[in-house]
Amino acid sequence: MASTLADEIVSSSAEPMSPASDQMPIEQPPKLKGRKRLLQNLQRMSSSPSLVRRTRSHSTGYQRDRKASLSCVSLSPAQCWGDPTTSIPGDLESASPLSTAGNARIRMIGGSPRNASQTTVPLPADLRPASSSRNLQFELAEEESVTVNVVERKTQYAKRTVDFWNDMPNEIKTKILGYLTPKEIIDTSEFYSKISSGALMKIITTAGPFVRDLNLRGCVQLREKWLFEGEEISSACRNVVNFSVEGCRIDKISLNGFFLRNASLQYINVSGLSTVTNSAMKIIAQTCPQLETLIVSWCCNVDTKGLKRVVESCSKLRDLRAGEIRGFDDESIMECLFEKNTLERLVLHRTDVTDGSLKMLMVGRDPEIDVLTDRPIVPPRVLRHLDIHQCTSITDAGLRSLAHNVPALQGLQISQCTELTDDSVVDVIQTTPQLSHFDMEDLDNVTNNLLVELAKSPCSDTLEHLNVSYCDSIGDIGMLQVLKHCRQLRSLEMDNTRVSDLCLMEASSLVRKRGYGTDLPKVGLRIVVFDCVNVTWAGVREVLSSNAYIPRSLKNQATVTVKESRTDSPSSSSSSSTSLPPPVVVSYYPKEIIELKCFHGWQMTANEHNKRVLRGSLASANNLDRKWADYMMATEEAGAGGANARRRRRRAREAERLYQFDEEEEDLSLDVYVGGRRRARSGGCTVM
Template sequence: MASVVPDEILPSPGAASPVTPTSTSGQVPLEQAPRLKGRQRLLQSLQRMSSTPSLVRRTRSHSTGYQRDGKASLSCVSLSPQCWADPSMSSPSQIYGGLGTSSPPATTAPSPGSARIRTIGSSQNVSQATVPLPADVRPASRSMLRETYDPETELINEMNGMDVQVASPEAKSTFDFWQDMPDEIKMGIFNYLTPKEIVRCSLVSRAWYKFCFDGQLWSRIDTSDFYSQISSDALLKIIKTAGPFIRDLNLRGCVQLRDKWLSDAENISDTCRNVVNFSLEGCRIDKTAIHYFLLRNPRLRYINLSGLSSVTNSAMKIIAQSCPQLDTLNVSWCSNVDTKGLKRVVEACTKLRDLRAGEISGFDDEDMLQLLFERNALERLVIHRTDVDDGSLKVLMHGKDPEIDILTDRPIVPPRVLKHLDLHQCANLTDQGLQSLTHNVPFLEGLQVSQCPELTDDAITDVLRTTPKLTHLELEDLDKITNSLLIELAKTPCAERLEHLNVSYCESLGDFGMLAILKSCPQLKSVEMDNTRISDLSLIEASYLVRKRGYSTDLPCVGLRLVAFDCVNVTWAGVREVLSSNSYLPQALKAASAVVTVKESNGESDVSDSLSACPPTPSFPPQQYPKQIIQLKCFYGWQMTVDEHTKRVLRGSLKPANNLARKWADYMMATEEAGTGGAGARRRRRRARDAERLYNFDEDDDDSYGPFIGRRRRARSGGCTVM
């Protein structure tokens, strides 16, 4: 049985140990304690352990030898080594603090260097008030085992003859980051991966395989990015696994599923019953499979069956019966569908807002268009390359036999809610039919009447004056329109909103009309004017338009797309003006940028200076860039240079872009001079060779101009093929 007194303070053989004083002279004799054996040794151990407070709590009787001498045991006193080292402690009352007497010791001032004795009290039963050992003499092994070792329980077990092993401290539990993570967080992490990456991750382990093919990850299946790289078996497995979770199913271009639709069409339809958006454009699918799928998905709101020859009027009947929530229907280029099937859809689907029926026959039927007029719910109507004529278009806008206003001579009908109308390549349409749109489409934002050869300025101008929200206008290949139309367009209310204009192949248009558009339409983002009579003046005005949009500290972005190839009046000088404008900075901003560059280059020396000695440095503006630039499509011989210049500007390398534009201009001038005959031809050819050699040299980091002697020439691929 272990003793309560630590081993560090027990008397060792041959060393002096304190004993109870026996003389009355006040001297404390020091002699070696005798070693006890047998019963006496056991009683001495019990006496020492009896001083613990746990025995007092259990109301156990004290040992008989504890009060025999009328003095306390050693465990009741602070056993500091200083207590025995001071020779001035000569009396028992000084050593024991008066524990053995009834009267308290006299209070005396402690002498310097004397040891301090903690007095417990003068009660007869001193075992009820014990003091733990000081921390500096407490053994480390005891303090470490104190958390798992209970002396009270150990004493009882030993007295009862029980052999109990002390439990070792429990090992610290480890945390598995991925295994202990909630499944919802794991699913959120997998949601950031692309479908291709999810399929690859499924090969890591069985647990990952389970997560990768969980239906929550495949609520939206869009194969437009990988339809040519995935096998039919893998795609079919994904569809069947995620079946009830799929909301958006886009199988555009998945021709490899042709055999699967024949064999497993019913299983796929039974699995996928909650699809909302469905697209089969360009697929090869059986007629029966389409019917199965449409019947089992009553929640469909978007259906795209464009270009499917297996889609017939029977499919339209099924859509009308089982898809009451339909919002968008695209059946363009479905050769086996006509307006008879569409009429059923329009009658049954009251929420239809978008109907795309390009190249569908039967739009000369006035009953169909009368139904659309009465419903007046379509916001987008695409009927390009159809047989619509002036009479059917009037029925669509005015209805049959409308009431005419006497004062204005206009039909009294509610305005249409149409926002986008596509009538391009409708050969039977003339000015009389198009004028029916006047005052009837005030919410129109997009109008496409390209390749309608019979349209003239008058009808289009009347429509433009009454469509203040127009943003997109397609007038491609209209031979009968002139610059007067563009001038009137610049004066209409929609000029402030116009973003896209297409007048390609309108050979009667030139700078006179285009300059008016570029000056009056500040929101332009795209202008297609190839095969027209425009010249460099239009390009210069477009550059000025974009420059007025300002500068910022962010990298530039494309703000205007110009298409001007095959324009005989556009020269390389106009193209160079566009390039220079893209990389142009005002002199004030250029000076500020130069200061910033110098400041950044001297940053190391500034850091070495003392902050207290140097005055506060002024703050310089950051590097400035144009907010927007022009993306130009021009003559194919210059296009590679234009594209390279645009790339440099978009990444913020304005200085290399300026160098490229300057060297290209020198090259073009030298080439033109070299092609001129007469006197000085030899000198011009030599200048052309020098310009070509100058252009081939990459001086992106240097603005110097002249012969480059003694400098290493960087390798370039292609030489002057950029031209």
């Protein structure tokens, strides 16, 4: 049966069919049944070439243990029902049992080659599901409805952008601004760098007629606005009193135009601007007669010729800061300042001022000399602050002219004037009873004698700030006298000097004498002693322990206060003990403590100790102090050996006793630490 069917298929496929003969009828091949009918429309695609060389028959089922495998079975109609003139791919064509002489058996649609362009056919009726088209339409309709719902939901719940301030009614805005002061409304000092140039320009021009204090320090974003809209800023702001553009990038024309339109200026700060020239000084001299403060330090295009015009025209000038300005060796401007005698602050640091010009400022030209005192007879200067640091041309001859001529002097800075000695400085400090800030850093020629005289001078009661850093000749002899007599000290800088732990102990005694109270402590003295070779950890520990120390008398007084509160209670007459009020606990703290800047390896401990004291945790601070001392002693003992170890341990014990002195002694001088009697204490229990 099978051989007969195969012969019929071969004979029918051996006759070629010519596409040109439309009149010849096409003989339909017999229909296949069963497995062969299914395999007829199968197309095998494999990534392995072993599928082509299979030896099994076409009717054999798929076996998993053979090497050949079916990677994909395609039932695509486009490949099964193609162009009748197109042959099946060679691999399957040669493997097909129905192909003979290179021609494959192709099933035609419609019985005519004209319909060969159709590439799709529906599934047979017996294989097609009954309601597939209806289900497909239902699924498409459902997907469309879901899509529409999602779009509507997104449109419905779109996030709205709310501009809180602009959408608010003007009445509510006015009510809110009514609770603010004018300074709070306009002041942008905390966030000026984050404001855009357009917004800042709008603020300036809108509030221009009402602006009296215009501080644009560091507003570099206004560079283009000053260049192209400087005229608008000057026209809007015509009532400015205080004007500061330090660090701004403002052009020369806009700056001069602003000075021309603001005749009420009293404070001008243009320091560091290269666009400020002598022409600007001329405009200020002509249009700003009310000027009191002028800051032109580091203005490289300004010299004393322009400043002289300002001094001559502005009779109310009180503050002149002209650091790094050329021309102060010219005595003409100093003579003008002497004749006016209105300056209370004069800053001439890093200038070319000389002894002659400084004398001209103090005593004028050819003054009358007193026969008895051999001093010039001139009115005293009203100077309160004089800064001539790093003026290397000044010597003792020039500085001595300040003696007896500046009785109201409060601040004097003569740092890095390397030619000065004790003689001229002593003459000045002995005739300035109101001196409170004295800076003489990096003076190599001064000695401890200067500090001893400072402690004896009238200004010892008013001195608050003293800077003797990098004065190599200064040590404990002079500094101890200052700490004993200058009781108002608030800042003491003595780094890179020869001071030792004795100065730290005396400073601790000075601060403890300022008393105790029930309020939390605050920093009363700042000391800088880093890079001092004679300062050890024992001296640092003395400062820390003194900051957290409370005298025993105050502890007893707190206990008595608690007992009295129980005795004086209205319910004390009652026999029932439950009616007594709760005890009142009184905590005492030092009024002031020392903030210490020391060796960087100890600085973190000092900072943490100060934090605990300032928040009132004295017990915690004492605990930190003891642990740090144990660690430092253990470190020294571990790094020493032999007889040297015994010496180090003895020194550690002596340092331990230093801060265990008897606070109840009336005299808290240095004798307690050096030669006085020390009382041994265990230090194990602390009662607050």
